[in-house]
Amino acid sequence: MTVLLPPSETKREGGDPERTLDLGVLSFPELATERAAVITAARSVSSDESSARTALKLGPKSVSERLRNLVLDVSPTLPAIDRYTGVLYDPLASLAADQSTRRWWEQHVVVQSAMFGPIGAGDPVPAYRLSHDSRLPGLRLASLWPGVASGALAERGEGLVLDLRSEGYRALGPVAGAVPLRVVSVGGDGRRKALNHWNKTAKGRLVSLLGRSGASVSSMPDLVAWARDNGVLVERVDDGWDLVAESLGAGVV
Numbered sequence: 001m002t003v004l005l006p007p008s009e010t011k012r013e014g015g016d017p018e019r020t021l022d023l024g025v026l027s028f029p030e031l032a033t034e035r036a037a038v039i040t041a042a043r044s045v046s047s048d049e050s051s052a053r054t055a056l057k058l059g060p061k062s063v064s065e066r067l068r069n070l071v072l073d074v075s076p077t078l079p080a081i082d083r084y085t086g087v088l089y090d091p092l093a094s095l096a097a098d099q100s101t102r103r104w105w106e107q108h109v110v111v112q113s114a115m116f117g118p119i120g121a122g123d124p125v126p127a128y129r130l131s132h133d134s135r136l137p138g139l140r141l142a143s144l145w146p147g148v149a150s151g152a153l154a155e156r157g158e159g160l161v162l163d164l165r166s167e168g169y170r171a172l173g174p175v176a177g178a179v180p181l182r183v184v185s186v187g188g189d190g191r192r193k194a195l196n197h198w199n200k201t202a203k204g205r206l207v208s209l210l211g212r213s214g215a216s217v218s219s220m221p222d223l224v225a226w227a228r229d230n231g232v233l234v235e236r237v238d239d240g241w242d243l244v245a246e247s248l249g250a251g252v253v
Contacts, residue, residue: 001160001217002153003109003207004118004178006169008084011127015076015083019124027110027120028152034144035116041136042069042115042128055135065129077124080111091204097211104211110153112169114141117149132168141172149173159218164203179220181206181234181243192237198245205248206232 023032045055052058052066068075081094094102106122113119114130132141153175163170163178183199184192195202209230217223220241227234233244
């Protein structure tokens with residue numbers, strides 16, 4: 001099983017100062033050329049505050065984040081699962097997770113980064129600022145990543161690919177046969193409502209529980225059975241799959 005996650009705009013600071021960015025140790029090493037090209041372009045646009053504001057969509061409070069891109073090579077790193085924060089990643093409580101949980105995430109979770117392409121949950125990465133819709137000089141992320149990222153992800157082999165990425169990041173690495181989950185809230189009348197605010201929280205809680213339970217899942221029937229055993233509701237609806245937020249303690253109608 002592979003679980004695909006989007007990154008987060010917010011990132012934890014700090015990390016291991018003795019372990020700086022090494023493209024050679026990241027998962028999918030065949031993407032090193034593309035990663036280097038994105039890093040170079042991000043560094044270039046980030047060197048000028050005015051250009052960075054526009055290209056990286058920075059406001060007055062976040063404009064200093066451009067400086068992260070200027071020191072990528074020498075910044076301390078954290079495992080990706082620890083680097084990202086926010087409404088999806090906070091429910092993981094990764095810093096407090098035991099080793100078996102972290103091993104599960106490292107084996108099964110892939111994050112679709114705009115800067116690095118797909119990376120493993122345990123890959124050491126620095127803090128950076130780049131989004132799927134950032135505009136880099138002489139380089140379009142929407143042209144660079146899809147083909148090579150899709151090819152790299154396909155090399156992981158057969159098995160269920162659970163796609164929890166947002167639409168923008170899904171476009172950077174389409175995966176044939178991947179199964180997206182729609183997060184919904186179900187009212188007393190049985191009506192289903194797709195969620196926005198609680199969407200990421202529910203996905204984070206799902207990935208947290210998958211890791212902490214050491215889930216052994218290789219198909220959607222396996223996932224449905226695992227979910228039922230753990231009090232989570234995953235259901236087939238028409239031609240897609242719904243994750244009921246209330247079963248994870250998230251979402252109200």
